[in-house]
Structure formats: C-alpha cells, structure tokens
Amino acid sequence: MGDKDLISKRILKTLVRDFATYLFGLPVVEVALLDGERQRIEARRADLVAHITLPDADPCLLHIEVQNDNQALMPYRMLRYLSDLLLDHPDLPVRQYLVYIGQERLTMADGFDLPDVHYRYRVVDMHTVDCDALLGQEAPDAWVLAVLGDFKGRLPRDVIHSILTRLKERFGDDLPSLRDYVEMLDILATNRNLNLDIHEELKMLNLDVEQLATYRLGLEKGREQGLEQGLEQGLEKGLERGLAQGALERGRAIARNLLDQGMEPAWIASVTGLSLAEVEALRNRP
Structure with a gap:
C-alpha cells in the first residue's frame, strides 16, 4: 500500500468495515483493501479504497475520503478519484463517501452540476452523528x-x-485486540484535536501502557509505517501530530528501559526511531 507506514493493514481494513457499517449503513460481508495511488504528473491517492461484498448484492468498490477541513474543490477531487477507479475497474460499481471530521461547520458540496455533467457522492458530517x-x-x-x-x-x-472502560471490560487480558482498538481510538481522537494523551488516560484506568504502546519490541515497527500521508487531508495532520508528540515520549521511555538492560544504543535507535544522539543523551542522563 505504498507508504501507508503508520497504521497496519489490519487496522485499515477494520476502519473500512466500521465506516461502512456504522456510518454508511452498508452491512459489509467481505473487505479487500486496494491501492488507492494513481500516477499522473504527480501522485494522487485516495484515502481508503476497498473491494467489498454486501449481502444479496453484487461486489463493488468503496471509496472513502476523510477530511478535517473544508475544501472548495473537493467535488472535483472526488470526481478525479472516481475516474481513476473506473478506468482500473470498469466492471465494478463505485460507492463514494466523504467523511467530514473537522471542527468548523461543513461547507463542502456533495457534487456539482454542469450543463452536461451531474455528479454526486455521499457526505457524512460527523457533527450530526450522536456519539451516544x-x-x-x-x-x-x-x-x-x-x-x-x-x-x-x-x-x-x-x-x-x-x-x-468498555474496551477494557470487553477484552480483559486479550492484549492484541485491546491494542488494536486503542490504536484506532488514538488516531481518531488526535484528529478531533482533543488535546488528550490516550496513554495517560490508560494509566488512570490501571492498564499496562507499556504493553499497549505503539513502539513494542519485536512486535511492531512503529505503527507498521503508515496510512498514506495520514489519510491525506483528513488523518494526515493527526498522524503526524501523534508521531511528533505521543510516539516520541513513548520511544524515549522504551529506550531508557533498554539502556537499563544493557542494550546497544545503535540497536535501540533503530527500534525506537530515535536518533543515536538522543539515545546517547538518555544514557548519560542521571
């Protein structure tokens, strides 16, 4: 999936199914992720593209764009993505959805009308979705x-x-499942600019943060390195912010533990994503 480097394919696939089921009302039976990148003069990438199967319906493509800011040209971008998908998959119908998660009031159109072209896609404004x-x-x-x-x-x-609290009660000691849901919650919460550290909140619930941390020795490479520039205009800002803030501190904490165990600084730097100089500074710090 190109450089979708910060989120695992399993989590991306889960997000597609969740959006389809709980936001679009599509009871998806099967999901197969597709590469949304297309080359022209520049690379253009759809956020999420999947081949889906619905009950008692023919297979189709599901295209999801996630936006946290209003863009006047969004309808033309959506049409551009649609034309790429239809050229690559001429025999499959395409369902397009724009999910808006920004703080400002939604002002983007759901299509456009020209003398000989009438184009529409579906828009889900998360401001109107009751969290309860x-x-x-x-x-x-x-x-x-x-x-x-x-x-x-x-x-x-x-x-x-x-x-x-609900995730803790549901999964208990099932750390792999709990970790996946915490990862998704962390990503989505960051895009709401809630200014909350999910891992600090976990500590308040007496959950072992180190076992759920993004950088876990030998089990994950950061976040397996990516959601394609962070779900473009939508999740992009949140992922970059999450890497710059939360992941850095978690990487430092793990680096300190490894230094205490006598691990080599160069190896620690490669695992945590910290620079060698940062790791050396941690080792010399009292």
Missing part, C-alpha cells in the same frame, strides 16, 4: 468511532474514559 448512539451499540468498533461524533455537551475526557 454509537456508544449504545454492542460493538467495540462503534464505540471507537464515537470519538468522532457529537458529544452532546459531554466533556471529551468523559467520552474517552467511557470508551476505554
């Missing part, structure tokens, strides 16, 4: 998506705690 409705589902995927919805006056920390 998602939290009321008996599905952890819906709980995680609730962080993008309308909090109805609730404090962000209360919503985050409600989600994390």
Whole structure:
C-alpha cells in the first residue's frame, strides 16, 4: 500500500468495515483493501479504497475520503478519484463517501452540476452523528468511532474514559485486540484535536501502557509505517501530530528501559526511531 507506514493493514481494513457499517449503513460481508495511488504528473491517492461484498448484492468498490477541513474543490477531487477507479475497474460499481471530521461547520458540496455533467457522492458530517448512539451499540468498533461524533455537551475526557472502560471490560487480558482498538481510538481522537494523551488516560484506568504502546519490541515497527500521508487531508495532520508528540515520549521511555538492560544504543535507535544522539543523551542522563 505504498507508504501507508503508520497504521497496519489490519487496522485499515477494520476502519473500512466500521465506516461502512456504522456510518454508511452498508452491512459489509467481505473487505479487500486496494491501492488507492494513481500516477499522473504527480501522485494522487485516495484515502481508503476497498473491494467489498454486501449481502444479496453484487461486489463493488468503496471509496472513502476523510477530511478535517473544508475544501472548495473537493467535488472535483472526488470526481478525479472516481475516474481513476473506473478506468482500473470498469466492471465494478463505485460507492463514494466523504467523511467530514473537522471542527468548523461543513461547507463542502456533495457534487456539482454542469450543463452536461451531474455528479454526486455521499457526505457524512460527523457533527450530526450522536456519539451516544454509537456508544449504545454492542460493538467495540462503534464505540471507537464515537470519538468522532457529537458529544452532546459531554466533556471529551468523559467520552474517552467511557470508551476505554468498555474496551477494557470487553477484552480483559486479550492484549492484541485491546491494542488494536486503542490504536484506532488514538488516531481518531488526535484528529478531533482533543488535546488528550490516550496513554495517560490508560494509566488512570490501571492498564499496562507499556504493553499497549505503539513502539513494542519485536512486535511492531512503529505503527507498521503508515496510512498514506495520514489519510491525506483528513488523518494526515493527526498522524503526524501523534508521531511528533505521543510516539516520541513513548520511544524515549522504551529506550531508557533498554539502556537499563544493557542494550546497544545503535540497536535501540533503530527500534525506537530515535536518533543515536538522543539515545546517547538518555544514557548519560542521571
């Protein structure tokens, strides 16, 4: 999937299924991720493209764009993505969705009309999605998506705690599953600019943060390196911010532990993503 380097394919696939099921009302049976990159003079990439199968329906392509800012030219971008998909898959129908998660009021159009061209796609404004409705589902995927919805006056920390508490109760000692959902929650919460450190919130719930941290020895490479520039205009800013803030501190914490165990600084730097100079500075720090 090109340089989708920060999120694993498994999490991307889960996000596609969750968006389809809980936001678009599409009861997806099967999901197969496709590469959304197309080369022209410059590289253009769709955020998420998947081959999906619905009950009692022919297979189709699902294209999802996630935006956290209003772009006047978005309808033309969507049409451009559509033409690329149709050229590559002329025998498959395409369902297109724009999911808006920005803080400002949604002003983007759902298509355009020209004298001989009438084009539409579906828009989901997360400001209109009641987070309590998602939290009321008996599905952890819906709980995680609730962080993008309308909090109805609730404090962000209360919503985050409600989600994390349910995830803890549902998965217990199933750390791989719990880790995946915490990763998705961390990514989506960052895009809401909630200014909350998910891992600090985990500590308050007495969860072992080190076992759930993004940089875990031998089990993950950072976040397996990527969601394609961070879901373009949508998740891009959140992922970069998450790497710059949370991951750096987590990398330093793990580096300190490894130094205490006598590991070589060069190896620690390669595992954590820190520079060798940073690791050496940690070793010399009292």
